[in-house]
Amino acid sequence: MEPVLFFATPGGCSLGAVIAFEWSGLPYRLCRVPFADEAANHDYRRINPLGQTPGLLADGKVIAQSLAILNHIAARSDDPRMGPKSGAGLDRLNMLLGFLHTSYFSSYLPYWKALRGVSDEDSAVYAKLGSGLVQTAHEQLELLLGDRPWLCGDSPTIADAYFAGIVRWNDFHRAIDQSQFGRITALRARLEQLPAVQFGYAAENGLPLVSEGQFKGLVTAAELASASTGYV
Numbered sequence: 001m002e003p004v005l006f007f008a009t010p011g012g013c014s015l016g017a018v019i020a021f022e023w024s025g026l027p028y029r030l031c032r033v034p035f036a037d038e039a040a041n042h043d044y045r046r047i048n049p050l051g052q053t054p055g056l057l058a059d060g061k062v063i064a065q066s067l068a069i070l071n072h073i074a075a076r077s078d079d080p081r082m083g084p085k086s087g088a089g090l091d092r093l094n095m096l097l098g099f100l101h102t103s104y105f106s107s108y109l110p111y112w113k114a115l116r117g118v119s120d121e122d123s124a125v126y127a128k129l130g131s132g133l134v135q136t137a138h139e140q141l142e143l144l145l146g147d148r149p150w151l152c153g154d155s156p157t158i159a160d161a162y163f164a165g166i167v168r169w170n171d172f173h174r175a176i177d178q179s180q181f182g183r184i185t186a187l188r189a190r191l192e193q194l195p196a197v198q199f200g201y202a203a204e205n206g207l208p209l210v211s212e213g214q215f216k217g218l219v220t221a222a223e224l225a226s227a228s229t230g231y232v
């Protein structure tokens, strides 16, 4: 079977890997793992015991971690949207991916933690900590972005794909006023125009899927439970 990408709904960071697969021209399947669907999560944990999304099942092995999955896809495709393969362009791509995965993604961790049952008093402390971190991450990303239309320059790459998934988290947590960041707001608007991003939203929302890539259909985690022989 084609590689299967496990992605979360609603609003997960796994959107980035869906977009990267759409761009890659590689055949792939998708498996939805809604956060609230206990049965799907139970089945998914039999494949990926970490339980986090995204996860990728390829050749019977599981790859966890967004950056590993994005790099797996990029290494197998010549589409320019995979990003530069060498030189300063690759250095910038890795710099941006690293920043997004650590500073930007992690700035929301206090908010996610607060959702998992803490007292009102602690929740206020987490929110205060989180909003400072989110504000700083946005300030830093505006600086890194500069006048470029996309994170790595004149065209989108897997860094933008990954960003499309996590830039939305402010809508949910209301950590900051994101509109104060004009470059990020413009990048987000550009991203939302892309067919692959719209495809990813449709996949998250269970809508009909029109692929510009080589999407081969949906599968369930229950169907795949015996297909995994562990992590790479």
Ligand SMILES: N[C@@H](CCC(=O)N[C@@H](CS)C(=O)NCC(=O)O)C(=O)O
Binding pocket: 008, 011, 012, 013, 014, 051, 052, 053, 054, 064, 065, 066, 067, 101
């Ligand atoms: N470092 C991991 C983090 C993945 C992660 O936290 N995914 C979230 C969705 S965006 C998730 O699965 N949360 C549920 C959980 O942690 O149990 C990666 O980059 O893939």
